[in-house]
Ligand code: AMP
């Protein structure tokens with residue numbers, strides 16, 4: 265689902281419950297997807313430049329959050345990035361670099377201030393034809409939180425959901441905590457840099473190695489810089505966020521990616537509920553702080569640093 269492998273861990277054999285979780289994921293994906301023509305988000309996109317579209321209250325709240333984050337000064341997160349994502353097609357057979365002039369023309373269609381929201385009618389209006397919302401950077405976090413809430417309602421104490429690298433946890437069973445692997449970039453599925461130990465926390469990673477293509481020795485990946493129209497290019501290979509809410513993790517991984525390590529560490533000093541682990545191209549692993557989790561390094565070819 266959602267173009268990713270999904271893992272649900274439960275400790276009681278309960279197929280009805282498991283089916284309920286996957287049904288919930290499917291329902292939420294159906295509302296948000298931009299890879300099929302008939303979701304709530306696609307209804308907004310189809311009406312770009314023509315008229316506002318009313319959506320369900322939860323989808324409206326999600327869009328409202330994405331809109332606010334996209335409007336932060338200098339934000340690397342931009343939910344209006346759809347036209348660029350579609351053009352690059354990274355992860356969907358895209359394997360060439362679009363001409364610069366084309367990217368520049370598309371940048372003009374990705375301005376979040378060209379989107380109006382109406383709280384009274386829960387409607388969303390994209391001012392120009394060709395504009396497109398893409399919630400790919402926030403949807404998994406939102407759904408992971410919805411799964412956690414659903415499991416809690418069903419009186420489940422201990423569980424883990426992993427939506428393609430977007431992990432949300434409940435409880436910790438008999439172990440001290442959940443052990444969540446931090447992946448080695450561009451290595452096999454099971455190759456880990458280290459282990460994050462956390463309880464009742466979400467762990468979300470955005471990495472350049474998740475979806476990319478290579479051309480002339482360069483790696484073009486799926487996290488685009490809304491300022492340039494090209495993939496974000498800095499010292500980072502991945503950013504992992506540990507937080508209570510997975511939606512926060514999903515948003516902050518993109519925001520921090522765009523800031524780079526140095527600015528991120530300063531920025532996070534004032535946001536105690538968000539903690540991050542940065543993996544750099546020169547094999548450093550930098551933890552912003554470790555109040556909500558602890559980190560064990562497994563691969564000594566990486567250097568562990570405290571932010
Ligand atoms: P994530 O896996 O959470 O890092 O999100 C990556 C997905 O978000 C991409 O596949 C695109 O659909 C979308 N995306 C790419 N660049 C951005 C960006 N700068 N801001 C918001 N969404 C983006």
Ligand code: MG
Nearest residue numbers: 401402514515
């Ligand atoms: Mg994200």
